[in-house]
Amino acid sequence: MDKIGSPTLDWVQVEVTTYCNGSCIYCPHTVLRNRWVNRHMPIELFHELVPFFWHTDLVYLQGWGEPLLNNDFFEMVRICKNQGKRVGFTTNGMLLTEDTVQTLIDLELDIMGISLAGTTAGTHNRIRKGTDLNKIISHLERLCEIKAEKKSREPAVHLAYLMLKSNFHEFKDILPLAKKVGAKQVVASNLTMIVDPELFAEAIFNDTERTDYYRNTLEDIRHRAASEGIIFDYHGPGLDDTFFGCRENVHHACVISVEGEVVPCVLVNPVLCQNREINDGKPPCYTFKDQSLPITGMSFGNVRNESLTRIWNKKEYSGFRDLFDPEKTRRPEQIQSEMPQCCVKCYKKLGA
Ligand code: SF4
Numbered sequence: 001m002d003k004i005g006s007p008t009l010d011w012v013q014v015e016v017t018t019y020c021n022g023s024c025i026y027c028p029h030t031v032l033r034n035r036w037v038n039r040h041m042p043i044e045l046f047h048e049l050v051p052f053f054w055h056t057d058l059v060y061l062q063g064w065g066e067p068l069l070n071n072d073f074f075e076m077v078r079i080c081k082n083q084g085k086r087v088g089f090t091t092n093g094m095l096l097t098e099d100t101v102q103t104l105i106d107l108e109l110d111i112m113g114i115s116l117a118g119t120t121a122g123t124h125n126r127i128r129k130g131t132d133l134n135k136i137i138s139h140l141e142r143l144c145e146i147k148a149e150k151k152s153r154e155p156a157v158h159l160a161y162l163m164l165k166s167n168f169h170e171f172k173d174i175l176p177l178a179k180k181v182g183a184k185q186v187v188a189s190n191l192t193m194i195v196d197p198e199l200f201a202e203a204i205f206n207d208t209e210r211t212d213y214y215r216n217t218l219e220d221i222r223h224r225a226a227s228e229g230i231i232f233d234y235h236g237p238g239l240d241d242t243f244f245g246c247r248e249n250v251h252h253a254c255v256i257s258v259e260g261e262v263v264p265c266v267l268v269n270p271v272l273c274q275n276r277e278i279n280d281g282k283p284p285c286y287t288f289k290d291q292s293l294p295i296t297g298m299s300f301g302n303v304r305n306e307s308l309t310r311i312w313n314k315k316e317y318s319g320f321r322d323l324f325d326p327e328k329t330r331r332p333e334q335i336q337s338e339m340p341q342c343c344v345k346c347y348k349k350l351g352a
């Protein structure tokens with residue numbers, strides 16, 4: 001019955017854990033550690049998701065956390081592959097041991113994203129504390145060898161580089177690194193959720209005097225990537241106050257949180273603002289422009305209680321998506337007044 005009126009989604013993103021072995025300096029997992037709720041998605045709940053995978057070709061096992069820490073991770077990949085789905089996940093790369101890599105290849109995992117924040121160990125390891133670039137590179141080089149031995153083209157390796165003011169100068173070297181580790185795609189992202197106010201100046205869109213430098217460098221990388229057959233994409237580098245979309249794919253994808261909540265993006269995942277009253281009695285906050293704002297969670301329903309089709313078609317959820325639809329003509333002021341504040345005050349709504 002869930003197929004009747006069901007959406008066709010580009011992907012369904014599933015948060016399989018909120019545990020992490022890293023302590024990246026910008027991540028809510030680190031900055032909000034005193035109130036963070038560590039959870040693994042139980043395999044029983046994952047089984048309940050299977051009927052909803054009918055909506056999509058790609059299941060992406062990712063949220064706030066390191067997916068490989070969930071002991072059922074391989075089983076989750078296996079379940080998805082048995083449903084004929086493509087499967088991807090993003091990792092900090094520290095747990096990619098020989099056995100793990102062998103298993104992932106044997107499971108025919110399709111996509112493996114690797115998070116980076118520098119092309120030298122000194123920079124990457126300073127920002128992505130608890131991880132080690134040299135170790136990650138050696139894991140990926142071994143992955144290349146094993147793929148060659150097994151005559152496997154998958155998993156495709158994608159590099160996800162967080163651009164910061166203090167690591168941008170190294171980004172020009174991303175393509176040689178991508179070639180070294182066999183990556184076919186590089187995506188550059190921005191610091192769009194600033195939970196540590198000290199890092200406000202690290203977001204390159206706040207470094208407005210150098211926007212042209214950032215743009216020119218990114219365009220140069222784009223041209224070089226094209227000539228080397230590497231897909232390259234980036235957002236920003238500046239903000240656009242007239243942009244009325246959302247950089248997340250809210251119309252054709254959704255996120256299912258570790259507790260089964262269906263949300264449009266990870267930035268409003270309720271896990272971020274649980275334990276609101278811990279320690280100082282204040283809610284967790286993020287910085288947007290010159291404001292410190294409480295992080296608010298959002299959920300359109302829980303898959304434990306309702307089908308994904310039912311949740312997707314709810315008036316509240318379809319109305320929410322319409323706010324980001326350029327074809328539904330409305331005045332910007334009207335959109336602003338109807339849109340949740342967490343979206344009005346979100347850098348991804350300004351093109352970052
Ligand atoms: S590895 Fe990912 S989830 Fe873990 S601390 Fe770093 S950014 Fe956060």
Ligand code: SF4
Nearest residue numbers: 246265343346348349
């Ligand atoms: S505008 Fe921001 S908070 Fe709203 S859905 Fe998009 S990414 Fe999420």
